[in-house]
Amino acid sequence: MKLLSQSAFRTTRDVSDQITDRGTRGLLQAGYIRQEIAGAYSFLPMGLRTLTNIANIVREEMNAIGAEELLLTALGSKEHWTATGRWDGLDVLFRLNEDGERPYALNASHEEILTPLLAEFINSYRHLEQTIGLYQIQTKFRNEPRAKSGILRGREFLMKDLYSFSRDQAALDVFFEEARKAYVRVFDRIGLGEKTHYTFASGGTFSKYSYEFQTELEIGEDIIHICENCGQSHNEEIVEKNFKCVECGHEKARTTKASEVGNIFKLGTKFSDAFSLKYRDETGMDHPVVMGCYGIGVSRCMGVVAEFFADERWLRFPESIAPYTDYLLVQGDHMDWAKSLAGNLEAEWRSVLVDDRDARFGEKIADAELFGMPNIYILSDTAKASDMPEVRRRFGA
Amino acid sequence: MKLLSQSAFRTTRDVSDQITDRGTRGLLQAGYIRQEIAGAYSFLPMGLRTLTNIANIVREEMNAIGAEELLLTALGSKEHWTATGRWDGLDVLFRLNEDGERPYALNASHEEILTPLLAEFINSYRHLEQTIGLYQIQTKFRNEPRAKSGILRGREFLMKDLYSFSRDQAALDVFFEEARKAYVRVFDRIGLGEKTHYTFASGGTFSKYSYEFQTELEIGEDIIHICENCGQSHNEEIVEKNFKCVECGHEKARTTKASEVGNIFKLGTKFSDAFSLKYRDETGMDHPVVMGCYGIGVSRCMGVVAEFFADERWLRFPESIAPYTDYLLVQGDHMDWAKSLAGNLEAEWRSVLVDDRDARFGEKIADAELFGMPNIYILSDTAKASDMPEVRRRFGA
Numbered sequence: 001m002k003l004l005s006q007s008a009f010r011t012t013r014d015v016s017d018q019i020t021d022r023g024t025r026g027l028l029q030a031g032y033i034r035q036e037i038a039g040a041y042s043f044l045p046m047g048l049r050t051l052t053n054i055a056n057i058v059r060e061e062m063n064a065i066g067a068e069e070l071l072l073t074a075l076g077s078k079e080h081w082t083a084t085g086r087w088d089g090l091d092v093l094f095r096l097n098e099d100g101e102r103p104y105a106l107n108a109s110h111e112e113i114l115t116p117l118l119a120e121f122i123n124s125y126r127h128l129e130q131t132i133g134l135y136q137i138q139t140k141f142r143n144e145p146r147a148k149s150g151i152l153r154g155r156e157f158l159m160k161d162l163y164s165f166s167r168d169q170a171a172l173d174v175f176f177e178e179a180r181k182a183y184v185r186v187f188d189r190i191g192l193g194e195k196t197h198y199t200f201a202s203g204g205t206f207s208k209y210s211y212e213f214q215t216e217l218e219i220g221e222d223i224i225h226i227c228e229n230c231g232q233s234h235n236e237e238i239v240e241k242n243f244k245c246v247e248c249g250h251e252k253a254r255t256t257k258a259s260e261v262g263n264i265f266k267l268g269t270k271f272s273d274a275f276s277l278k279y280r281d282e283t284g285m286d287h288p289v290v291m292g293c294y295g296i297g298v299s300r301c302m303g304v305v306a307e308f309f310a311d312e313r314w315l316r317f318p319e320s321i322a323p324y325t326d327y328l329l330v331q332g333d334h335m336d337w338a339k340s341l342a343g344n345l346e347a348e349w350r351s352v353l354v355d356d357r358d359a360r361f362g363e364k365i366a367d368a369e370l371f372g373m374p375n376i377y378i379l380s381d382t383a384k385a386s387d388m389p390e391v392r393r394r395f396g397a
Numbered sequence: 398m399k400l401l402s403q404s405a406f407r408t409t410r411d412v413s414d415q416i417t418d419r420g421t422r423g424l425l426q427a428g429y430i431r432q433e434i435a436g437a438y439s440f441l442p443m444g445l446r447t448l449t450n451i452a453n454i455v456r457e458e459m460n461a462i463g464a465e466e467l468l469l470t471a472l473g474s475k476e477h478w479t480a481t482g483r484w485d486g487l488d489v490l491f492r493l494n495e496d497g498e499r500p501y502a503l504n505a506s507h508e509e510i511l512t513p514l515l516a517e518f519i520n521s522y523r524h525l526e527q528t529i530g531l532y533q534i535q536t537k538f539r540n541e542p543r544a545k546s547g548i549l550r551g552r553e554f555l556m557k558d559l560y561s562f563s564r565d566q567a568a569l570d571v572f573f574e575e576a577r578k579a580y581v582r583v584f585d586r587i588g589l590g591e592k593t594h595y596t597f598a599s600g601g602t603f604s605k606y607s608y609e610f611q612t613e614l615e616i617g618e619d620i621i622h623i624c625e626n627c628g629q630s631h632n633e634e635i636v637e638k639n640f641k642c643v644e645c646g647h648e649k650a651r652t653t654k655a656s657e658v659g660n661i662f663k664l665g666t667k668f669s670d671a672f673s674l675k676y677r678d679e680t681g682m683d684h685p686v687v688m689g690c691y692g693i694g695v696s697r698c699m700g701v702v703a704e705f706f707a708d709e710r711w712l713r714f715p716e717s718i719a720p721y722t723d724y725l726l727v728q729g730d731h732m733d734w735a736k737s738l739a740g741n742l743e744a745e746w747r748s749v750l751v752d753d754r755d756a757r758f759g760e761k762i763a764d765a766e767l768f769g770m771p772n773i774y775i776l777s778d779t780a781k782a783s784d785m786p787e788v789r790r791r792f793g794a
Binding site: 006007008009010012034036037038040041042043044045047048051066068069070071072073074075076077080094096097102104106113117118120121122127130132134139141143155156165 | 403404405406407409431433434435437438439440441442444445448463465466467468469470471472473474477491493494499501503510514515517518519524527529531536538540552553562
């Protein structure tokens with residue numbers, strides 16, 4: 001049970017008029033996030049709880065497909081980034097001490113770190129009897145020329161990146177499908193499932209397409225075309241003048257704006273070639289390891305959820321990721337009741353925020369709705385008379 | 398229950414002879430960590446579990462004194478670092494795009510980020526009726542000219558930093574004592590308590606002394622003098638030619654090498670002055686907020702624990718932070734037995750690693766001892782005959 005009166009932070013209306021996205025505005029007004037530089041946001045306690053809840057769902061689903069969690073460095077060696085040509089070739093790469101004694105990259109992605117690291121551990125077919133999946137949940141840095149306001153596209157953001165290492169394309173394909181299903185479960189669990197589409201997008205160096213998870217969103221940066229026959233989604237970047245579904249050949253699509261919440265790539269041998277990551281097969285022949293990579297923008301997901309569910313009363317978080325599942329608005333001398341109710345709720349593994357502030361009801365209910373906790377319990381004299389708190393559910397009964 | 402056969406990582410003996418510290422060598426040989434650049438280490442799965450266990454103990458003790466957790470940015474604005482003179486004044490500060498369009502710091506500490514952020518939330522005595530404590534567990538960056546091998550002193554490391562905001566010195570003193578006690582509990586819980594000393598060190602700008610927590614360690618970088626009368630510890634930097642205890646005046650001390658695992662500072666108004674963080678009192682007068690800061694090197698603690706407990710058999714972690722409390726060494730056809738035992742142990746909230754590899758006993762027990770799990774259960778034919786696994790406890794019975 002957390003007492004709101006004990007928090008150092010407060011809601012505010014004093015947010016720049018230039019910020020019009022309802023989600024970002026809500027996160028700022030509710031005191032979930034604060035900007036340090038354009039594109040880099042601090043997460044205040046309620047924001048961090050939300051972010052952590054999303055990260056934990058991602059973690060559970062990665063563990064469920066047998067991936068192991070690790071934590072790679074944020075600083076990367078120039079040598080590793082040079083080996084793939086991305087020290088100079090990746091526009092958004094932050095470079096430190098570029099002309100000095102110890103030049104480092106601030107890692108924008110981790111193929112360059114993990115691939116050479118694994119060369120020590122993979123060298124025989126025996127190490128690849130099953131595909132190896134390794135992931136981390138870590139801060140990434142990208143020197144974006146234009147950062148979008150809020151946490152949708154930043155220079156510093158929290159990402160889950162999973163990398164897979166297989167002996168051949170067939171094994172990659174099997175793992176890739178497992179990872180795809182895990183992504184579907186993640187987006188379901190954070191509440192975006194129905195409106196999130198597995199989308200064909202322009203390919204990397206190795207395969208014809210890459211694959212994105214796009215959530216329908218008015219303020220999204222992407223446009224997707226969803227086949228009216230089979231439902232397959234296509235990023236506009238691969239759609240010709242006249243739409244034709246790559247899956248079923250149908251020629252009519254619904255078009256909508258969307259925000260990319262995840263992407264998965266078959267990397268093939270691009271990175272294993274660069275770092276000589278190979279294995280010897282049963283006959284003594286060497287082969288490059290076949291890789292995949294799989295990203296989810298964890299902080300971006302939080303921004304998308306905020307925007308996606310915001311209603312006229314403001315933020316609205318599903319129970320799975322809300323900082324607290326239950327908000328107890330105490331009006332009058334009812335703290336004993338609140339403690340008892342909180343105890344019952346916590347016994348069912350729910351989390352409780354108690355608004356014990358000495359303030360008017362109007363102010364407290366407005367804050368409660370701004371914060372976006374899915375269930376609001378009002379403990380007032382009227383409610384006490386019937387011994388039943390008034391319950392307002394932001395997602396309906 | 399984790400099966401060792403399912404991990405991508407292995408132990409190795411192939412570690413540079415130049416690394417002689419037993420702890421660092423053990424962490425490398427056991428596959429807990431890998432170096433990316435000098436001073437920046439990736440944490441492989443078992444290393445990350447250890448690190449996370451330490452972080453969670455720190456988190457619990459911070460929450461217990463009413464501090465709120467948040468997550469500040471790694472990128473900091475030049476403006477904020479310039480306001481305190483540390484953009485140019487802090488040698489170890491990493492600066493990005495220094496001569497370019499968007500100059501940022503890579504935060505080495507977070508007074509410069511949190512103090513201006515709080516100016517929005519603190520402006521009245523009503524906001525400081527109790528001291529505000531805010532902390533994060535986050536990666537810090539310092540461009541150290543010389544990085545020590547291993548995770549004892551790095552350019553990138555995990556730190557818990559707590560900041561306190563009080564209305565006056567008396568309120569700071571009260572919180573400071575609470576924080577000091579929380580630190581004692583942290584070091585007790587991670588196993589370092591008995592040999593960790595609260596140490597007077599040279600002061601900052603505001604108070605005569607600063608305060609360090611120093612763990613006795615042969616490879617430590619510091620030297621401490623422990624009063625033979627009252628036990629007060631002094632960093633050598635404040636000891637005159639002839640020792641005299643600052644606490645009791647006694648003139649004899651025991652001298653030993655030590656490693657700093659935490660420090661706590663009374664900052665006073667240095668940062669609140671720089672960022673105009675002030676509050677109006679009951680009479681309408683403005684006062685600067687009185688601050689404190691409190692650091693624990695979480696990744697350094699892991700390095701210190703590794704070094705501190707290593708014995709002739711190698712790593713040795715207390716149950717509170719070991720990646721797994723119990724190591725089941727399965728020799729022969731005893732996986733059913735292992736699963737049943739693991740189930741019983743996990744029902745008591747213990748964590749279990751099962752060595753199900755097809756390898757010789759000698760290799761498996763050597764790995765078990767290298768890994769450092771505190772309890773090793775050997776499930777062999779001999780043990781099965783008596784229906785009792787052989788138990789080897791690294792910390793005695």
